[in-house]
Amino acid sequence: MTDNRILIVGGGIGGLAMALTLQQIGVDCVVFEAAPEMKPLGVGINLQPNAVRELYDLGIGAADLDRVGLPAEEWALVGLNGREVYAEPRGTKAGYHWPQYAVHRGALHVLLYERLIERAGPGAVQLGTRVTGYRQDGGLVTATVEGPDGESREVSGRLLIGADGIHSAVRAQMHPDQPPIHWGGALMWRGTLRTRAIRTQSSFVGLGTHRHRMVIYPISRPDADGLSLVNWIAEVTLDNSGGWQQDGWFRPVTVESFLHHFESFRYDWLNVPEMLRQTDCAYENPMIDRDPVDTWVDGAVALMGDAAHAMYPTGSNGASQAIVDARVIGSQLLRHGITPDALAAYDAQLCAPVSELVLRNRGNGPFGLLNLLDERCGGVFEDIDAVIPADERAAFMARYKAAAGFAMEQLNAAPPTIGPGARLTTQHDLSNA
Numbered sequence: 059m060t061d062n063r064i065l066i067v068g069g070g071i072g073g074l075a076m077a078l079t080l081q082q083i084g085v086d087c088v089v090f091e092a093a094p095e096m097k098p099l100g101v102g103i104n105l106q107p108n109a110v111r112e113l114y115d116l117g118i119g120a121a122d123l124d125r126v127g128l129p130a131e132e133w134a135l136v137g138l139n140g141r142e143v144y145a146e147p148r149g150t151k152a153g154y155h156w157p158q159y160a161v162h163r164g165a166l167h168v169l170l171y172e173r174l175i176e177r178a179g180p181g182a183v184q185l186g187t188r189v190t191g192y193r194q195d196g197g198l199v200t201a202t203v204e205g206p207d208g209e210s211r212e213v214s215g216r217l218l219i220g221a222d223g224i225h226s227a228v229r230a231q232m233h234p235d236q237p238p239i240h241w242g243g244a245l246m247w248r249g250t251l252r253t254r255a256i257r258t259q260s261s262f263v264g265l266g267t268h269r270h271r272m273v274i275y276p277i278s279r280p281d282a283d284g285l286s287l288v289n290w291i292a293e294v295t296l297d298n299s300g301g302w303q304q305d306g307w308f309r310p311v312t313v314e315s316f317l318h319h320f321e322s323f324r325y326d327w328l329n330v331p332e333m334l335r336q337t338d339c340a341y342e343n344p345m346i347d348r349d350p351v352d353t354w355v356d357g358a359v360a361l362m363g364d365a366a367h368a369m370y371p372t373g374s375n376g377a378s379q380a381i382v383d384a385r386v387i388g389s390q391l392l393r394h395g396i397t398p399d400a401l402a403a404y405d406a407q408l409c410a411p412v413s414e415l416v417l418r419n420r421g422n423g424p425f426g427l428l429n430l431l432d433e434r435c436g437g438v439f440e441d442i443d444a445v446i447p448a449d450e451r452a453a454f455m456a457r458y459k460a461a462a463g464f465a466m467e468q469l470n471a472a473p474p475t476i477g478p479g480a481r482l483t484t485q486h487d488l489s490n491a
Contacts, residue, residue: 062396063087065201065215067189067228069096071163072363072380073221074170074183078116079388081178084481085396088181088213089174090203092188092222096171098164101248101341102277102289103371104130104262105161107154108464109378112385114156115474118173126169127161127277132261135427138437140265140325144427144451148262155470160260160289162277163377191231192218192359199358216396218359219387221380224348226365232356237349242420244345244370247292247316249337250277252285256328259286265323265330267437268428269295272323272330290333291371293345294319308343316342345370347420350413353405360401362387367412370419378464379412385475392480415461424458427451 064080066073069091080087105113105123113123134145149157174182186206193200199218204210220228224239255276256263262275271293276286294316313334323330334340348368354361363380387404394400430446431437439445459465 063215064396065189065199065213065218066090067201067218067220068222068226068363068365069093069171069183069185070221070223070363070380071167071170071377072384073219074167074174075112075116075381075384076219076221076362076387077174077178077182078118078170079384079476080391081174081182082116082481083388083392083476084483085391087178088215089183090187090189090201090213091183091185094186094206096168096185098162098168100163100167101250102127102160102275103163103166103377104275105159105166105381106375106378106464107149107156107158107466108469109381110149110156110159111469112381112475115385115476115478118169120157122169122173123159123161123166124279126165127159128260128279129157130160130260130262130275131258133424134257134261134263135425136263136265137428137431137439137442138266138270139439140327141439141442143431143442143446144455146455152466153470154464154466160262160275160277162287162289166377188227189222190227192228194357194359216358217398217401220359220361220365221363223364224346224368226361228359229351229361229365232359232361233351236351239346239368240349240420241344241346242370243295243297244293245296245342246345247311247313247340247342248290249313249334249340250287250289251333251337252281253288253333253336254284255280255286255288264425264428265328266428267432268425269432270319271425271428272320274328274333290337292316292320292334308341311340311342313337313340316340347416350416352409354409355398355401355405358398358401360387360404366409367416369416375415375419379415382475383408389475392476392482395482411461418458418461424455426458427454430454 064087066076066089069089077087077089130148131151133148135143137143188204189201191202198214200212200214203213220226265272273291276288278287280286320330347370354366362383390400390403435445
């Protein structure tokens with residue numbers, strides 16, 4: 059069975075979704091994760107309906123997701139003067155067959171890890187192990203794995219999936235001449251606090267301009283006192299001509315170090331400075347991505363998730379797309395067996411459109427409406443319809459959803475990516491479909 063094993067580099071959300079998919083369809087795999095233990099790190103993320111559909115099909119249902127977040131009810135943009143620019147229902151309230159979920163990233167990560175260990179056993183994930191490179195020979199791919207003791211060994215499998223994030227060693231070998239990580243000048247601060255949700259019990263609210271904004275949404279249901287765990291992101295755009303000068307990519311900072319940027323964000327329905335001062339901790343990181351590459355595949359090796367398409371979080375697509383990647387790879391394995399042909403089919407299906415999405419998000423994704431608003435009125439208005447007519451706003455959002463793969467009509471009508479009970483069970487299926 060070792061000869062048909064798939065090696066997965068990285069045990070993040072994408073790598074674990076990949077392993078769960080392989081376990082579901084009957085393919086042996088092992089995950090190499092550099093972290094010595096799984097901890098619930100990070101703050102809030104959104105899972106779009108296309109990704110929630112895939113989690114449901116993996117047997118991770120609403121009861122599971124309710125433990126790590128809650129369904130989103132509304133997505134709204136608000137101008138610099140606090141007036142609504144655009145709002146729409148989300149998930150099942152919008153007519154999707156599946157909800158959109160706002161979740162704690164770390165809690166979701168641990169949920170996927172625990173579910174994989176339950177189904178595949180403790181050996182499915184090797185913690186404290188880092189893959190530093192690979193070679194292909196004789197129909198197998200061999201990874202160089204560095205263990206917790208610093209000793210290197212070689213592990214072989216039929217295919218290798220690089221799910222090792224934006225700093226991917228697999229991608230660096232596949233594309234040695236790739237440009238450095240791209241920083242467009244946006245600097246973000248993130249955190250959570252317990253407070254009352256705004257607008258509805260589960261609204262995603264973007265506030266400000268494309269250069270100076272807040273994103274606020276709850277990631278838990280209200281408690282007995284009406285308080286939710288609320289995720290916030292504060293963002294400003296700076297001069298990036300000198301590149302990113304800090305040592306780290308995600309570092310703790312004091313709220314006072316950036317609060318001055320948002321002192322004017324005071325409205326009758328929200329006092330941003332007061333909210334930020336209630337935060338227990340804050341983290342600073344640049345908004346970064348990578349330039350798209352022309353392929354995610356090198357023979358028996360494929361990239362997925364941030365290793366393939368690290369993108370700005372403006373469209374809430376990062377984790378969602380990683381989950382979709384895993385399911386598409388699984389579906390192509392069912393068609394082509396554990397062969398490079400399966401990876402080539404995955405590449406042909408997703409690389410080009412998702413690369414376009416990376417660039418679309420670099421242009422502020424759905425927040426591009428705020429760019430338009432700024433161009434036309436500086437973000438301050440009395441009547442939004444006089445600035446951006448309702449039809450124009452709706453068309454803008456429809457184009458983004460189509461590009462991101464969660465246009466409602468198409469998603470609702472699409473068959474499952476992997477049908478119920480589908481498994482690779484014969485030697486023919488496994489290696490030479």
